[in-house]
Amino acid sequence: MQIIRHERQIYPDSLAEQEALVAAVLAGKAEPALILTEHPPVYTIGSSGSENDVLDREIDGETIVVYPTGRGGEVTYHGPGQLICYVIADQRIEQDLHKHVWRLEEMVIRTLADFGITAERDKRGIGVWVDGNKIAAVGVRCRKWITYHGIALNINPNLKHFSGIVACGMSDSPVTSMWQQGAEAKREDVERAIYQHSSIFS
Numbered sequence: 001m002q003i004i005r006h007e008r009q010i011y012p013d014s015l016a017e018q019e020a021l022v023a024a025v026l027a028g029k030a031e032p033a034l035i036l037t038e039h040p041p042v043y044t045i046g047s048s049g050s051e052n053d054v055l056d057r058e059i060d061g062e063t064i065v066v067y068p069t070g071r072g073g074e075v076t077y078h079g080p081g082q083l084i085c086y087v088i089a090d091q092r093i094e095q096d097l098h099k100h101v102w103r104l105e106e107m108v109i110r111t112l113a114d115f116g117i118t119a120e121r122d123k124r125g126i127g128v129w130v131d132g133n134k135i136a137a138v139g140v141r142c143r144k145w146i147t148y149h150g151i152a153l154n155i156n157p158n159l160k161h162f163s164g165i166v167a168c169g170m171s172d173s174p175v176t177s178m179w180q181q182g183a184e185a186k187r188e189d190v191e192r193a194i195y196q197h198s199s200i201f202s
Contacts, residue, residue, distance in 0.1 A: 001201060002030075005191070006037040011044065011067050011078065014086070018148045021088045025146050034198050035086040035150075036191050039078040041158075042067055043165055046139055049074030056164035064164060071139035071149040073126075075165045081157035081177070083190055086150040089201055095145055101126055101138055103200050104151045108136045110200075111153070111193040115183040128153075133176035154178065155190055 009017075014037060024030035041064040043054050053075040057064050064077070078084060085107070091100060105121055108128045112119040112135070119136075122129040128136035128151075136153040154177035162175045178185050 001198060002033045003195060004033055004035045006035070008038045008040065008080075011039050011042045011065075011069075014039065014084075015069060018086055018088060022143050022146045022148050025088060025090060026144055032090050032201070033086075033088045034195070034201075035084075035088070036194065037084045037086070038080060038082060038187075039084060041065070041077070041079040041161060043075055043077055044069045044071070044139075045075050046071045046073035054165055059164045060158060060160050062161070064161060069139075069149075071141045073137075073139040076137045076139065076152065077157075077162050077165060078152055079157050079161055081155055083153045083155055083187060083194070084150070085153065085194055085198075086148060087198075087201060089147045090145070091142065091147050092145040097140065097142060097147070100147050101140060104138050104140070105136075107194060107197045107200055108151055108153055110197040111190065112178070112183075114193045115178060115185050115190075117178065117181050117183055127151075130176055130181055133174045135176050135178070135181070153190065153194075155185060155187060 043066045045068045109119045119128045119130050126138045138151045139149045141149050156179040
């Protein structure tokens with residue numbers, strides 16, 4: 001699996017990169033990839049969401065753009081202090097999206113354990129949770145059994161920005177971060193752990 005790292009990308013550029021990689025993998029011109037990046041503040045609307053889930057676009061003095069996207073799920077927030085892990089994976093043999101989502105969650109659960117945080121899955125929905133608070137959100141899309149999009153891990157984002165949406169369609173879904181859980185980790189250290197645990201996709 002190739003690793004692609006960006007310091008920061010606007011969301012449309014990131015989406016275009018993923019689409020190009022999916023096409024290249026389908027054509028046999030590229031191998032699966034793990035993209036590690038960060039976005040400026042943006043609310044993304046998945047295939048099950050709507051703009052009605054965006055309650056406020058002005059939070060803490062910042063204007064947060066809204067961008068519709070084809071991934072599964074409803075509305076979520078991306079912004080500085082959050083590590084975005086997009087996984088372009090070839091599912092043409094396995095054809096098991098549930099297992100792919102499980103691996104995304106597991107990659108983050110194992111990463112968080114490296115920083116002393118006990119995380120788990122929750123019956124309320126996909127993603128990774130700590131004591132009932134969501135610390136990582138998952139959204140996936142599949143084209144001809146090549147999966148893309150992925151999981152967003154809260155290292156130290158402005159958690160107030162989540163108040164402008166009904167996150168993942170759940171009004172009772174409080175969020176947390178690694179820093180809020182006492183692990184004041186740097187992004188580069190989290191990336192190293194993510195890379196190590198991305199072997200689960202091999």
